[in-house]
Amino acid sequence: MATHDTIRRITHRIAERSAISRRCYLENMAKAAASGRNRTKLACANLAHVAAATDAAEKRALLTANVANIAIVTAYNDMVSAHQPFERFPALIRDAARRHGAVAQVAGGVPAMCDGITQGADGMELSLFSRDTIALATVVALSHNAFDAALYLGVCDKIVPGLVMGALGFGHLPALFVPGGPMPSGLPNPEKSRIRQLYAEGKVDREALLDAEVRSYHSAGTCTFYGTANSNQMLMEIMGLHLPGASFVNPNTPLRDALTAAATTRVIALSPPRNEAVSLCRILDERAFVNGIIGLLATGGSTNHTMHLVAMARCAGIILSWDDFADLSSVIPLLVRAYPNGNADINHFHAAGGMGYLISTLLSAGLLNDDAETIMGTGLEAYTEEPWLDDGELAWRPAASTSGDDTVLRPAAAPFQPTGGLSLLSGNLGRAVMKVSAILPQHRVVKAPARVFASQSALLKAHASGALEQDFIAVLPFQGPKACGMPELHKLTSALGALQDRGFRVALLTDGRMSGASGKVAAAIHVTPEAVDGGLIAKIRDGDLLVIDPENARLDVLVDDEILAERVATAMPETNCFGTGREYFAHARNTVGSAETGASYVAPVWLATPD
Template sequence: MAMNETVTRVTQRIKERSAERRALYLKHMQEQEARGVHRGQLDCGNLAHGVAACCGDDKQSLKLMNSANLGIISAYNDMLSAHQPFEVFPDLIRKAAREVGSTAQFAGGVPAMCDGVTQGQPGMELSLFSRDTIAMAAAIGLSHNMFDAALYLGVCDKIVPGLFIGAARFGHLPTVFVPAGPMTTGISNKQKAEVRQKFAEGKVGRKELLDSECASYHAPGTCTFYGTANSNQLMVELMGLHLPGSSFVNPNTPLRDALTKYATQRAVKMTKQGGEFTPFYKQVDERTIVNAIVGLLASGGSTNHTMHLVAMAGAAGITITWDDFTELSTVVPGLMKVYPNGQADVNHFHAAGGMSFLTRQLIKGGLIHTDIPTVFGTGMEAYTKEPFLDGDKLVWREGPEQSLDENVIATIEKPFAKTGGLAVLDGNLGRGVIKTSAVQPEHRKVEAPARIFSDQHQLKAAFESGELDRDVVVVVRFQGPKSNGMPELHKLTPFLGVLQDRGFKVALVTDGRMSGASGKVPAAIHFTPEALEGGPLAKLRDGDIISLDADKGELNVIIDDAEWAKREVVKEDLSAYHMGMGREMFGGMRQLVGPSEEGACTFGGFEQSMLKNK
């Protein structure tokens, strides 16, 4: 199938826009590759430290230098359901490496926090910054330079983007991402959402709410709704950094273990010693990033990636903008209905055809680049296959050519929507994004008076007092990255959902984030410039009429231009959000962080900043 003209045009535009930055990135990676792995050049004392804890056979292999040594970077902890399965992966990986005459060492662990635990809590204000912290932690683990390739073990929200950034800065190494898979299905997402709304209305108590939540989040593995974590998995597979069909295989199963072992042995083959040398910097380019954006749009994925993908691409010397998302969205149809865009979960999606069928449809539509290098050693055409166990042997077979549930995954000929699930908003209130895939058409246009908040917790009191029982555009400002780390505001969803169910026109506008599980209420988010920086949201007053039209991509306050120009911005004392729960340690990041449209990055020293300082 010929490539879609718009996809080709956007890819070429990204390539041209990124040319100078990308060339400098490639130069840096080639220089690092030429310097090689230092293990062969270390003084005896240095090398002795690096191999001291290894078993005898591994120690001997590391001394001889003629076999590959894999570095494991893992986000394991046993509090997060998604990352708990990684506890056993290092032993599986070491064993698999030894079977092909190589070694693997646990190079370092990275932090992994759960937004589901921290929603509405002070810890959420560290969430976005954890992405860059993870990238730096990965760099520290690999800085010993003992490794010929790297395996990255991560699943959730900021973890995979952070690992990807770390991988990009060690782009001279071959790289394989190793997923853990989703938990098995609990109660339906519809049931869970209904209990949350009843609790918000005071119709059920905390015991009923807790019982419902525990029946939903009940086992090891990723949460089964289609939020940021599962968007990560889908995009990484479409970038060819996972094995085909490996994203949504449940943890602690023979197939999951076999995939982990095979990923290890593919990493060995991708090293110079393995004969198929494929470093990250040669694998990931503009085409790879476009594949990720297309997958995000086709699946109705997480709004968080309008920031994360910008940061991830930037770490590899590639500049993408929100306008790229907008233009691609005009030609990428909606092909998935997984909660919050539908009632199915990712296990149902996987059973209905999953990644193999989705990839087949995107290829048929000419929407993804198939000629990118992949960790499987092929192009993307092989990603229409699915993994199976044939006895003890891992094999891939062609996936289904027809959707096994057309209510969950659609064909390219009969999509659920003609355009992608994300839109960029422009207007006199700045620029932001909105997830439209879960919002019914009748709710995508809202014009109503504003009710302004500077703290998400104020909204609950206003809701309980009945103040919001009307058509209303709720504005929660001073939630941007410089203000308080840009927390997700998912805890507002039940209150706003109740108001919408009561028949009111409701929308949320914020310079903060919404969860990857953004749902049925239109949420205009990531607005930039943020209020703390004097952005237009800081000029709003209670009662101002705000007009949101998600289909047209517009958000405006309806006001005389002269009066708007005279308005002064509101200042807010945010010091209470900068102390406690470790937030005081992230003051430097709040000062350094860039705007959301540029990825909300805190890093200096990448090629872009070097070019700016020339």
């Protein structure tokens, strides 16, 4: 079917908006490609260092120009469950490379922190900034200029966006992203959420809470709820950077290992001297980023990607805006119900048909740019297939033609709702985003007095004391990137959810973030301009009447303009910017961009015309 007119129009609009910056970026990539294979340009001593630690056969290969050298950039660590499986991947990749006459080397590692560990703690103030640190580490890993292509090993929240941002700095190289896969299903997500809420209400003790959490997060692999980490994997597949069907195969299984080896084979095919397909800079164009947004909307993915996709795109010279997300949301149906948008986890989604079915039904409805380039060539048809082991050998077959569970995954012709469930709110408070797909319709619009808090802990303390038994909108200013690194405020969900369940009208308004697993309670987040930038959110006082209305895309404080003009903005609370490494990121807080421009302190703008 022909691509939907709105999708074509928005894709064209982005291309026009980005014409100068995109041309500048591509010209720089063309210069890098025109300089020839990097390893052949190295002086003898430099090349000797590249090969020094390899065995005799690889040393001979690296000293010649007719063998591909594949960079491995890995986010391995063995504390974060999603990244622990990557410990085995370099050996699998090196073995596959040798079998195909190539060499693979770990070019570098990048940090991989876990928001689940730092949630509500001081370390969360480093979380968003870790994305740009990962981009920088990726660039450093590739700066040796000794590689013909790259494999990127990452899964979780900031890691994949950071890897993409850094990889685009070497966008003239072929690239392929290699996932680790989700852990098997544990305690069902609704039960985990129920126990968290009971704990917030003081009805169960810490031992019961810890037992539930351990049964939820119980083995190696990605957490199974559909948060930012699994949204990352969906994006890499629908944007054409994974092997088809690779995103949600469990780790440490024969199929997972076969896919890792096949990723190596494929990237070798993309590399000199073979050059079967396009480089990363051509794959990640405006068509791919629009497809990524469509995937995010169709699956009810993480709101963090209203920043991450913007920052990633800017590294490719492409300028996205929140209006693009909102306009696409008006025509993209919601096709997936996975926690927090439903009860299922990512394994249930995969079993119901997964990415192959999702991409197939979107294509059949004309709801993707079907001519986008991928690591498999032009078009997304290859991504309507799923991998399997045929007598021990990796093969692909057509994905399911019908959903295996229509409570989890539906066709575009019979969606859960006709829109993507992401709203852009605007009003006298500025602009914000709101994920409505995870909120029951009766809880989406909230008009209530403000209760202003200086911190998460202040709100939780008020809740524990019984001081929040009323309708209210919790206001947390000074949570933006410039103020304190934009920590997630997910710990508020249980307290606010408990109040909502008792019949109160509650919501959250903040220039900070919520988790990719946020939902249930209306939350206008990423408010821009943020408080520290003069945003009106800093002038809200207790009792001011606020309106959060995604149905009419409104975000307002109902106070006369004259009164607001006379008010002095609340001063930023005294914060401790020392400890847990926060002092090392003062430069990031001072230079970071707004949430709407990606909240990045390193992403190139590519607006200057090259010499």
